[in-house]
Amino acid sequence: MSYAKLDALGRKLEAIDHAIAILSADEATNMPVGGGEKRAEAVAHLSGIRHETFTAPDVADWIEAAKAEDLSLDDQLSLREFVRVHTNATCLPSDFVRRQTESNMRSEQLWRDLRIKNDWAGFAPALENVVALAREEAAMRADALGLAPYDAMMEQYDPGNRAADIAPIFEDLKAFLVDFVPAALEAQDKQRVARPQKSLKGTYPIEMQRELGLSMMAALGFDFTHGRLDVSHHPFCGGVPTDVRMTTRYRTDEFLSSLMGVLHETGHALYEQGLPRELGHLPVGHARGMAIHESQSLFVEQQIARSPEFWQWAMPVVREHLGADVLEGWTVEDVIGEVNTVERGFIRVDADETTYPLHVILRFEIEKALIEGELSVRDIPEVWDAKMTAYLGHSTKDNYRDGPMQDVHWPAGAFGYFPSYTLGAMIAAQQWAVIEKAIPDVRNHVAAGHFDALNAWRRENIWSLASRHSTPEILEKATGEPLNPAHFMAHLKARYL
Known part of the structure; x- marks a missing residue:
């Protein structure tokens, strides 16, 4: 049977994906600087082999023959996703994939060196090459998929989402936030008059912070027999579902930034570990897309870990690992005031x-213009500065490392990714609204450090669906309605006003 041949092909591709994922995770955590060039060549070569294997002429024949076979509903959904992924793969020539992979990896390696030096002039030529290749990719994908170029790029991260649907939601959200942020800042100032802000500054050894993070990961349900925590320049969750590679970064003068980063990445990891293992070798068994992925990480970080109930449980855990005098004299309300501090800043990951x-909307607007050829790389700093000034009141003129060089996404060629972050935040709020109805005492569960019921709901309604449906379809199945930003806005009002 042809579907059986596709199933066997999936196992070959899974093996290659496994190797690429672990090599890439190691490149960001343990690889010596001198290994960069050969590592880029190795990953590029494996990517080329994968592409050639997946796009071999026989595969298209197997797909066509499988369409006529008597398949179960699950196998039909699997075949549909196979077709979607195959179409996206066959529209890119193998030599292009190799060339782009190597260019993107070398650009990312250069970015790591030049960002700290604030050297936009030195980095810009590499980014120009990345953008040129991304435009080529977008054009080829758009032609094959019948989509606009930027939609074709977004399709790689969030199947089913379209800029025409997202842009108006982002415009409404931007208009709401431009007024809401000043109101939240004013409310925060009033609270601090009544309850002066305490300081978390101190000395927190990295190993003690690491043990705290590991403890929190375990409580949230992370399976350490199928994953680990490391350190990297930029926190991420990578690897594969059976070997999840999570990272964070530490500061010794405070512990919250690392801890919140660990909690965020744990949300990603729980999703990966919760995917149906029996389908892991097939496209339908993979995570649906980055908006759903971000909704799971932000659900843990924002909906759970920034709530007063979470800190009722977490404060004793923090003291156990960092010392009995940590948070001495603090109340839950004090901690909540700290973890939910509103501040206009330069850095997205610290926002x-x-x-x-607003950081995400700025990037969405710029990268969409880049892919559509309406903006050139040399003009990014000026446009970035204008938008940052308008949206967040900060100028980034001549401050490239805190401006357009701060993120790894564009240096690595990831265009169409940024919307996922804010879509994920809105989806997370929408999920929480449904969960509170499904589990009326859910806040008591959180206050006791019990997360099994929350994980069970997400496993049934999100994780187990994997890629059986599009992003909008999964959201509607899980929550009973399409994306509704009103839930996110209501969440912000309740928390900050």
Whole structure:
């Protein structure tokens, strides 16, 4: 049977994907600097082999023959996803995939060196090459999929989402936040008059912070027989579902930034570990897309870990690992005031949940213009500065490392990814609204450090669906309605006003 041949092909591709994922995770955590060039060549070569294997002429024949076979409903959904992924793969020539992979990896390696030096002039030529290749990719994908170029790029991260649907939601959210952030800042100032802010500054050894993070990961349900925690320049969750590679970064003068990063990445990891293992070798068994992925990480970080109930449980855990005098004299309300501090800042990954979407919307607007050829790389700093000033009141003129060089996504060629972050935040709020109805005492569960019921709901309604449906379809199946930003806005109002 032809479907059986596709199933066997999936196992070959899974093996290659496994190798690429672990090599890539190691490249960001343990690889010596001098290994960069050969590592880029190795990953590029494996990517080329994968592409050639998946796009071999026989595969298209197997797909066509499988369409006529008597398949179960699950196998039909699997075949549909196989067709979607195959179409996206066959529209890119193998030599292009190799060339782009190597260019993107070398660009990312250069970015790591030049960002800290604030050297936009030195980095810009590499980014120009990345953008040129991304435009080529977008054009080829758009032609094969019958989509606009930027939609074709978004399709790689969030199947089913379209810029025409997202842009108006982002415009409404931007208009809401431009007024809401000042109101939240004013409310915060009033609270601090009544309850002065305490300081978390101190000395927190990295090993003690690491043990705290591991403890929190275990409580949330992370399976350490199928994953680990490391350190990297930029926190991420990578690897494969049976070997999840999570990373964070530490500061010794405070512990919250690392801890919140660990909690965020644990949300990603739980999703990966919760995918149906029996389908892991097939496209239908993979995570649906980055908006759903971000909804799971932000669900843990924002909906759970920034709630007062979470800190009722977490404060004793923090003291157990960092010392009995840590948070001495603090109340839950004090901690909540700290973890939910509203502040207009330069850095997206350090932003609070009220300002974070404005960082994302800025990037969405710029990268969409880049892919569509309406903006050139040399003009990015000026446009970035104008939008940052308008949206968040900060100028980034001549401050490239805190401006357009701060993220790894564009240096690595990931265009169409950024919307996923804010879509994920909105989806997370929408999920929480449904869960509170499904599990009326869920806040008591969180306060006791019991997360099994939350994980069970997400496993049944999100994780187990994997890629059986599109992003919008999964959201509607899980919550009973399409994406509704009103839930996110209501969440922000309740928390900050």
